Amino acid sequence: MLIAKKLTKIFNNGVVALDQVSLTVQKGEFVFLVGPSGAGKSTFLNLIIRQEVPTSGLIAVNRQNLAYLKKREIAYLRRNIGVIFQDYKLLPQKTVYENVAFALEVIETKARLIRPRVYAVLELVGLLNKANLLPSELSGGEQQRVCLARALVNRPLLLLADEPTGNLDPDTSWGIMELLLEVNRRGTTIVMATHNREIVDHMRRRVIALDRGKLVRDTPKGGYTLET
Amino acid sequence: MKPRTFFYFLREALRGLVRNRVMTLTALGIITIGLFLFGLFFLLTANLHHLTVLAWDEIEIRVFLEPTVKNPEKIGAELAALPGVKSVKYVSKAEGAASLEKMLGNQNLFLEGENPLPAAFNLSLLETADLQSLVRLASAVPGVEEVVFKQDFVRFLEIAIRLIMVFGLALLFLTAFAVLYIIINTIQLTVYARRREIEIMKLVGATDSFVRWPFLLEGIILGLLGAGLALLILKEGYAFLIQKIQFYRRFLPLLSGPELELILMAVLLGMGLFFGGLGSHVSLKRHLKV
Ligand SMILES: Nc1ncnc2c1ncn2[C@@H]1O[C@H](COP(=O)(O)OP(=O)(O)OP(=O)(O)O)[C@@H](O)[C@H]1O
Ligand SMILES: [Mg+2]
Numbered sequence: 253m254l255i256a257k258k259l260t261k262i263f264n265n266g267v268v269a270l271d272q273v274s275l276t277v278q279k280g281e282f283v284f285l286v287g288p289s290g291a292g293k294s295t296f297l298n299l300i301i302r303q304e305v306p307t308s309g310l311i312a313v314n315r316q317n318l319a320y321l322k323k324r325e326i327a328y329l330r331r332n333i334g335v336i337f338q339d340y341k342l343l344p345q346k347t348v349y350e351n352v353a354f355a356l357e358v359i360e361t362k363a364r365l366i367r368p369r370v371y372a373v374l375e376l377v378g379l380l381n382k383a384n385l386l387p388s389e390l391s392g393g394e395q396q397r398v399c400l401a402r403a404l405v406n407r408p409l410l411l412l413a414d415e416p417t418g419n420l421d422p423d424t425s426w427g428i429m430e431l432l433l434e435v436n437r438r439g440t441t442i443v444m445a446t447h448n449r450e451i452v453d454h455m456r457r458r459v460i461a462l463d464r465g466k467l468v469r470d471t472p473k474g475g476y477t478l479e480t
Numbered sequence: 481m482k483p484r485t486f487f488y489f490l491r492e493a494l495r496g497l498v499r500n501r502v503m504t505l506t507a508l509g510i511i512t513i514g515l516f517l518f519g520l521f522f523l524l525t526a527n528l529h530h531l532t533v534l535a536w537d538e539i540e541i542r543v544f545l546e547p548t549v550k551n552p553e554k555i556g557a558e559l560a561a562l563p564g565v566k567s568v569k570y571v572s573k574a575e576g577a578a579s580l581e582k583m584l585g586n587q588n589l590f591l592e593g594e595n596p597l598p599a600a601f602n603l604s605l606l607e608t609a610d611l612q613s614l615v616r617l618a619s620a621v622p623g624v625e626e627v628v629f630k631q632d633f634v635r636f637l638e639i640a641i642r643l644i645m646v647f648g649l650a651l652l653f654l655t656a657f658a659v660l661y662i663i664i665n666t667i668q669l670t671v672y673a674r675r676r677e678i679e680i681m682k683l684v685g686a687t688d689s690f691v692r693w694p695f696l697l698e699g700i701i702l703g704l705l706g707a708g709l710a711l712l713i714l715k716e717g718y719a720f721l722i723q724k725i726q727f728y729r730r731f732l733p734l735l736s737g738p739e740l741e742l743i744l745m746a747v748l749l750g751m752g753l754f755f756g757g758l759g760s761h762v763s764l765k766r767h768l769k770v
Contacts, residue, residue: 301683303770324687329545341680345499356685360485403683 253279253410253441254300259309261295261465269295271465272309277443279409282436284452285445286476287462293445294338296462297412300443301333302326314409319320331359334403334440338414340395342387348374348398348456349383356400373405377431393424400428411435413444417451449476493697504702507666511706511756512713514659515748519714521655523735524745525648530735532641533607539637541603541618541629542571547561548622552599558621559601564609569602576600598625611638656751663759671763682770691768695760703756707748714744743762 254277261270269292277283285293298304299311303319313329320446321329342351349370356366374380377397388393396416403411413432417425428435429451446452450473452459459474460467469478497504543559545552552570560568571579576597603618605611611634618627671678681691722736 303683327682327685327687329685335683337683341676341683343677343680355684356679357488358681358690360690363484406684411649457743 253281253314254276254443255309255310255312256296256299259296259299261292261299261304261310268465270299270306270462273462273465273467275460275467275470277441279441280436280439282442282457283444284432284455284459284474285443285462286447286452287468290464292460292465293462294409294414296447297335297414299329300410300412301330301335315417321415327359330430331406332409334406334408334411336396336399336403336411336413336416338418340387340399342395342398342402344387347384347386348379348390348401351387351398352402352405355405359406361406364386369405370401376404376434377401378427393420393427396420396424396428397431398412400431404440408440411440411442413442413446415446416444417446417448422450429455432462452476489693489697492694493701496674496694496698497701498672501674503670503673506708507663507670507702510662510666511531511659511702511752512709514655514662515707515710515752516713518652518655518659518751519710519744519748521648521651521720521738522747523714525644525652526740527735528644529641532637532644535637536605536607536641539634540628541605541607541615541627543601543603543618543621543624544598544626544628545600546623546625547598552623554602555621555623556601559571559603559618560615562614562617564606564611564614566604566606569604571602573597573599628637659751660755660759663699663703663755664762667702667756668763670698670762671695671767675767678764678767679700679770682768683720686705688768692764695764696757699756699758699760699763700753701756703752703754703759704749705752706756707752711745711748714748715741720723 254275256276257274259270259273262267264270271292273292273296285296287293295304299306299318300313302321306319314332316325316329318326318329343354346354352370352373353366356369359417361369371380371383374383377400379397379401380396382394383392387398390398400413400416403413411432416428416432420428432442432444456473456475458472459469459476461469471478545555549555554570556570559565573595576599577595580597603614605614611629615627615629618624676692682688718736722734725734
C-alpha cells in the first residue's frame with residue numbers, strides 16, 4: 253500500500269524534517285506514527301499526498317511512484333486517500349453537509365450519488381442531526397468528526413489521520429478511535445500520527461517512531477515508548 | 481466539458497461574485513475605470529489621427545508643365561500612376577489664371593493673351609505617400625517643369641502624424657498593461673480571500689482545471705461587465721461632447737458613427753474578456769501549487 257525508501261525531506265530553510273526513512277505499510281494495516289513534536293510526522297503524511305515533494309528517496313502509494321505523477325494524476329491519487337488534517341481544514345461558511353458534499357462535488361461525483369453518500373457517512377460519525385450547522389456552531393470533537401466524515405465519504409483505500417485526537421477529551425478521543433477501528437475493519441489502511449500515549453499503549457498496533465526525522469523504531473503491536 | 485459541469489462552474493462563479501459583494505463591486509469599479517481610461521485614450525488617439533489625415537487630404541502638390549507640352553493627358557496618366565498619388569486634376573492655363581485672379585480679387589490681372597501661368601496638375605495624396613520620393617519622381621516625368629508644394633506644412637504634418645501614432649500607441653499599450661495589472665491584482669484579492677477553499681479542493685483531489693474554471697468565469701464576467709459599463713459611460717459622454725461642439729464642427733471634425741462605436745465595443749469587450757480571463761489565470765497560478 254505504502255512504500256518509502258530512504259525518504260528524505262530537507263526544507264528550503266535547511267531543516268531536515270525526514271532523514272533516510274524506509275518503511276512499508278501493507279494493505280489493511282493500522283499504523284501509529286509517534287515521536288516528539290517536530291519529529292517529521294506531518295511532513296511524512298504530507299509527502300504521501302504529495303503536498304510536499306521529497307528531496308531524495310522514493311515514495312510509492314498503491315504501487316505508484318509519486319515522483320512520476322502528472323498534475324492530473326496527483327488529483328486522482330488524492331481521491332484514493334482520505335486525510336484528517338491536524339487543523340481540520342473545514343470551510344467556515346459551509347454547513348456540515350456542504351463541507352462533506354464539497355469533497356464529492358469537486359471530484360465530479362454524479363449528483364444523485366452525493367446526497368445518499370453524505371448522509372450515510374454523517375450517520376456513521378454520528379452527526380446526522382447536525383448536518384445543517386456551521387463548523388463554528390460545533391464543538392472541537394464534532395469538527396474533528398466532520399473532518400473524518402469528509403475523509404471517508406469517497407471511500408478511500410488509505411486514511412491518513414494527523415493527531416485526530418489532539419485537543420480532545422478522553423471520551424471523545426475514544427469515540428474517534430472506535431470509528432477509525434471500524435473503518436479499518438472495513439478494509440481501509442490507516443496511518444495515524446499521534447502524541448496520545450494512552451491510546452497507542454491500549455490499542456497494541458504497529459508503532460513507527462520518528463525522532464528528528466530518523467526512523468528510530470518499528471514494532472508490531474508496540475507501545476508509545478519502547479518500555480511500555 | 482459536460483453542460484452540467486459548466487453550469488456548476490457558472491453557479492460557483494456567480495456565487496463567488498455575490499458572496500464577496502464588496503470585493504466584486506470594488507473590482508468592477510476598478511476594471512470599469514481602467515477600461516474607461518483605455519477607451520478615452522483610444523478615442524483621443526483615433527481623433528488626433530483623424531485630424532491629421534484630414535489635413536493631409538488638404539495637401540496639394542502642383543505640377544507645372546512646360547509651355548511646349550502638347551499632350552497633357554499622357555503626363556496626367558503618368559503622374560496618376562506614381563506611388564502615393566490618390567487623384568490627379570488638370571488645371572488649364574485659363575483655370576489657373578482664373579483661380580489666381582479670384583484669390584487676389586483682381587479681375588484684370590493679366591492682359592488678354594498674355595497669361596504667363598503654365599498648365600498644371602493638382603495631385604492629392606494617399607495617407608501613405610512618401611513625399612520626398614514622389615516629388616523626385618514627378619519632377620522626372622518628361623514635360624514637367626516644376627513641382628510645388630507647401631513644404632513646411634507638409635513637414636510639420638508628417639512629423640505630427642508619426643508622433644501621434646507612436647505616442648498614441650505607446651499610451652494605449654501602457655494603459656492596457658496598467659489595466660491588466662490592476663485586474664490581476666483585484667482578482668488576486670478575491671482568490672486570496674478563498675485560498676483555503678482552493679487548498680481544500682486540491683487536497684481532496686480536485687483537478688487544476690476544476691478549480692480554475694469558476695475563477696476564470698468570474699474574471700470574464702467581471703471583465704465583460706466592466707467593459708460594458710465603460711462603454712456606456714464613453715458612449716454617453718462622447719455623444720454629449722459631440723452635441724456640445726456641434727457648432728465648431730467645421731474646425732473640429734470629430735470621428736463619429738456606428739463604425740467607431742463597433743470598433744470601440746469590440747476592443748473594450750475583447751479586452752475585458754481576455755484580461756479578465758488572463759487575470760484569473762495568473763492570480764490562480766500560485767495557489768494551485770498545493
Ligand atoms: N513548510 C516548512 N518549511 C520549513 N520547515 C518546516 C516546514 N514544515 C515543517 N517544517 C519543519 O520540519 C520539522 C518537522 O515538522 P513536522 O510538522 O513534520 O513535525 P511533526 O512531527 O508533525 O510535529 P507535531 O507533533 O508538532 O505536529 C520541524 O522542525 C518543522 O519546523
Ligand atoms: Mg504534525
